[in-house]
Amino acid sequence: MSADDSDKVKEAMHRLFWVVEEVRRQYPRMELGQLAILLSVLAEPGMWARDLTGKVKLKKSALSRNVKALSNLSYLMDEEGNRREGLDLITQIPDALDQRAYLLTPTEKGRDLAERLAALMR
Incomplete structure (x- = not known):
């Protein structure tokens, strides 16, 4: 690897570090699987949840739990x-014909986070 390539890699790693730190600062309990789901949805708004299963390598049950945690109501119960x-x-957004199928889209809060993360990547 040339010195120029090495500098580019270092620069990219610094930007990635600041993105991860921003997510950790705002959402300290967010798991890596949840972050992978979130970034996928932010990159491809309106994707089907079933298409995400293979992309993030999670079982359907784990995907469902993580999607709920990223939505407005978690799967966890309070006291x-x-x-x-x-x-x-x-x-x-549930499919009108199959209530088990749903589209995933970012909320306004999710879009705001995407804009902040994108700014850190520039």
Whole structure:
């Protein structure tokens, strides 16, 4: 690798570091699988959840749990038995013909995060 290529790699790693740090700062409990899902949805808004399964290499059940955590209501319960609030970064839009299938789109909060992360990458 040439010195110029090495400098480009270092620069890219610094930008990636700041992106990861921004996500960690705002969402300290976000898991890497959730981050992979979120970044996929931000890159391809309106994708089908089933198409994401192979892309992020998660089983359907794990994908569903992580999508719920990224949505407005988590799969986790609080002390009173109510569903905890999710991160509200993506929305699930059910298919009219198959309620098990749904499209994933970023919320306004998710789009705002995408803009901040994109700015860090420049």
